[in-house]
Amino acid sequence: MxxxxxxxxxxxxxxxxxxxxxxxxxxxxxxxxxxxxxxxxxxxxxxxxxxxxxxxxxxxxxxxxxxxxxxxxxxxxxxxxxxxxxxxxxxxxxxxxxxxxxxxxxxxxxxxxxxxxxxxxxxxxxxxxxxxxxxxxxxxxxxxxxxxxxxxxxxxxxxxxxxxxxxxxxxxxxxxxxxxxxxxxxxxxxxxxxxxxxxxxxxRGSVRISLDADLRPDAHHSGNWGGVLRNPATTLAGAIACLVDGHGRIQVPHLLPPELSGSVRAALAELTIGSNPGDPSLDEGWGDTGLTAAERLSGWNTLEVLAIGAADINRPVNAIPSRARAMLQLRYAEGTCADGVHRAIAQHLAERGFSMVKVAAEDGFLxxxxxxxxxxxxxxxxxxxxxxxxxxxxxxxxxxxxxxxxxxxxxxxxxxxxxxxxxxxxxxxxxxxxxxxxxxxxxxxxxxxxxxxxxxxxxxx
Missing domain, CATH: 3.40.630.10 (Zn peptidases)
Incomplete structure (x- = not known):
C-alpha cells in the first residue's frame, strides 16, 4: 500500500x-x-x-x-x-x-x-x-x-x-x-x-464516411421542375435512413460487431451512464435497446451523422438544390470487420436504389x-x-x-x-x-x- x-x-x-x-x-x-x-x-x-x-x-x-x-x-x-x-x-x-x-x-x-x-x-x-x-x-x-x-x-x-x-x-x-x-x-x-x-x-475504432449526391451542375426552380427532377437532399436523407434509421439503429449488417462477450458484459453490468449533474439526459429508445447504455457506449457500434447540408438553410430559395452532402462516422468495437466499409455501404445503397450517392471513407484509429x-x-x-x-x-x-x-x-x-x-x-x-x-x-x-x-x-x- x-x-x-x-x-x-x-x-x-x-x-x-x-x-x-x-x-x-x-x-x-x-x-x-x-x-x-x-x-x-x-x-x-x-x-x-x-x-x-x-x-x-x-x-x-x-x-x-x-x-x-x-x-x-x-x-x-x-x-x-x-x-x-x-x-x-x-x-x-x-x-x-x-x-x-x-x-x-x-x-x-x-x-x-x-x-x-x-x-x-x-x-x-x-x-x-x-x-x-x-x-x-x-x-x-x-x-x-x-x-x-x-x-x-x-x-x-x-x-x-x-x-x-x-x-x-x-x-x-x-x-x-x-x-x-x-x-x-x-x-x-x-x-x-x-x-x-x-x-x-x-x-473503439473510428472511420469517417462521406456521402455525396451531386446530381447536376445547377439548381432548378421547384415549381417548374419539382416532381420530375430527383432532389439530392431528399435522396441523401433516404440514403442515410438506409444506413441508420431514425432511432439510431444501424441497418447494414457489415457495420455491426460480434456479440458482446461474457467478460465484457460482466464488466459493464453495474455501470451507469449520464447520472451526474450537467450530463445530458439519455434518450429512451435510441440505439439498440436490447443493450444497456454502458454496453452501447463502450462495447457496441454507432453510426452518427456529423454534418449534413444542401443549399443555404439560412436563405432558402424556391429551387431544387443541385447537390447534397453528409459526413458520417462509424465508431466500432473490436471484432468488427472494418475492411471495405465504403464498399459495403455503397453496395447496400445501390441495392436499395441509391447508386447515385457516392461513398468515400477515411480511416481513423483502429x-x-x-x-x-x-x-x-x-x-x-x-x-x-x-x-x-x-x-x-x-x-x-x-x-x-x-x-x-x-x-x-x-x-x-x-x-x-x-x-x-x-x-x-x-x-x-x-x-x-x-x-x-x-x-x-x-x-x-x-x-x-x-x-x-x-x-x-x-x-x-
Whole structure:
C-alpha cells in the first residue's frame, strides 16, 4: 500500500498551487497540430517543457522526426534503473485542437489557464496537457520520496494525436526495441463520470464516411421542375435512413460487431451512464435497446451523422438544390470487420436504389483492448481501490478513439488508461476545463499506481 506520507505530499503539492502554476505554463503554448503557427509552438513545447521534465526524472531524451510529413516529431525519454526491473511505458500527446478564440464564455483566453470554482479553463487543460502533467508530477513525487522509481521508465510523446496520429504506427514499428516494455500506463479521455475513478483498457475504432449526391451542375426552380427532377437532399436523407434509421439503429449488417462477450458484459453490468449533474439526459429508445447504455457506449457500434447540408438553410430559395452532402462516422468495437466499409455501404445503397450517392471513407484509429481478465488489470484495480474511497470502474473500451492499437498490436503490451478528466470537460470545444477535484485525486491515484509498480511490479510482470 502507498505510504500515507506520500499521499499527503501529493495532496500538499496540489493544494500549494504548484500544479496550477505549472499547468498554466503548459497551456500557454498554442500547440495546435492542424495549424501552421502550432508547429512552432509544438517544437517549443517539446524543447522547453517536456524535455526538461523528462530530464528531471533522470531520463535520456531523444527527439525523432516523423516518417509521415503530415505529422510532427516524437519525443522519447528513457530511464533504465536495472535490466532486472519491469519496464513501464507512458504515453502522452503534446498537441491540442483549435483554440476557438473569441468563443469562450466570460471573455476567457484559451491560452491562459483561468480558475473559476472547481473548473480550470484552458485549451489542453483536460486534453491532454493536464493529464500528462499529473503523471509526470506523480513520477517526480515518487522519485523525490524514494530516490528511485523501482522500475524502468520510457515515455513517448507524439504531436499529432488530434489529427489522427499520422506516422505513429510506422514510428512505433521502427522503434520496437527502444519502446519495448512490460505494460503501458497512460492518461487521456474521460472517466466514466466525474465521481468515479476509472480504468479503461482500450478504445473503439473510428472511420469517417462521406456521402455525396451531386446530381447536376445547377439548381432548378421547384415549381417548374419539382416532381420530375430527383432532389439530392431528399435522396441523401433516404440514403442515410438506409444506413441508420431514425432511432439510431444501424441497418447494414457489415457495420455491426460480434456479440458482446461474457467478460465484457460482466464488466459493464453495474455501470451507469449520464447520472451526474450537467450530463445530458439519455434518450429512451435510441440505439439498440436490447443493450444497456454502458454496453452501447463502450462495447457496441454507432453510426452518427456529423454534418449534413444542401443549399443555404439560412436563405432558402424556391429551387431544387443541385447537390447534397453528409459526413458520417462509424465508431466500432473490436471484432468488427472494418475492411471495405465504403464498399459495403455503397453496395447496400445501390441495392436499395441509391447508386447515385457516392461513398468515400477515411480511416481513423483502429479498435483494440486489453482483456478484462488480464493480470495487469487485476493488479491496477487492486491498487486503486485501496487508495480511493470509491470502487474503480473498469471499462473494456472507452467510447472515443486513441492510438491504443500501436501498444497492444505492435508492441504486444497490456494497456491501462487512467483518465484524469470527465465527460463534461468540453474538450475540443470552447470552455474546455480540468476539474480540480479529479486532478487532485488523479495525482494520488497515479502516485499509488507507480509506487506499487516500483515495489511489487516484478511479481505482476
Amino acid at each position: 502507498i505510504p500515507p506520507e506520500l499521499v499527503l505530499k501529493a495532496r500538499k503539492h496540489f493544494d500549494s498551487g504548484a500544479f496550477f502554476t505549472e499547468l498554466a505554463e503548459l497551456v500557454r503554448y498554442p500547440t495546435v497540430s492542424d495549424h501552421p503557427f502550432g508547429h512552432v509552438a509544438i517544437n517549443e513545447y517539446l524543447y522547453e517543457v517536456l524535455a526538461p521534465a523528462l530530464t528531471a526524472l533522470g531520463c535520456s531524451v531523444a527527439m525523432h522526426p516523423n516518417p509521415d510529413p503530415a505529422g510532427g516529431p516524437f519525443l522519447i525519454g528513457t530511464r533504465i534503473e536495472s535490466p532486472e526491473l519491469p519496464t513501464l511505458l507512458c504515453y502522452g500527446h503534446a498537441d491540442v485542437v483549435d483554440g476557438h478564440e473569441g468563443r469562450w464564455s466570460e471573455g476567457r483566453d484559451p491560452w491562459t489557464l483561468t480558475a473559476d470554482g472547481d473548473r480550470w479553463y484552458g485549451r489542453g487543460s483536460a486534453d491532454s496537457k493536464g493529464q500528462h502533467l499529473i503523471n509526470l508530477t506523480a513520477l517526480r513525487l515518487l522519485l523525490a520520496e524514494t530516490g528511485s522509481l523501482g522500475f524502468n521508465l520510457k515515455f513517448l510523446f507524439e504531436t499529432g494525436e488530434e489529427i489522427g496520429s499520422p506516422g505513429l504506427d510506422e514510428f512505433v514499428a521502427a522503434h520496437r526495441a527502444t519502446l519495448s516494455a512490460d505494460v503501458l500506463i497512460a492518461s487521456d479521455g474521460p472517466r466514466l463520470d466525474a465521481e468515479t475513478p476509472t480504468l479503461f483498457l482500450g478504445t 479498435p483494440s483492448r486489453t482483456p478484462v481478465d488480464d493480470p495487469w488489470v487485476d493488479w491496477a484495480k487492486g491498487v486503486l481501490d485501496e487508495v480511493s474511497d470509491r470502487q474503480v470502474a473498469i471499462l473494456p473500451s472507452f467510447g472515443g478513439a486513441l492510438p491504443n492499437h500501436v501498444f497492444t498490436d505492435l508492441l504486444g503490451l497490456s494497456t491501462l488508461w487512467l483518465p484524469h478528466s470527465y465527460p463534461g470537460c468540453l474538450q475540443h470545444a470552447p470552455d474546455e476545463h480540468l476539474l480540480k477535484p479529479i486532478a487532485r485525486e488523479g495525482i494520488v491515484l497515479a502516485t499509488a499506481l507507480f509506487h506499487s509498480l516500483g515495489r511489487h511490479g516484478g511479481e505482476t510482470a
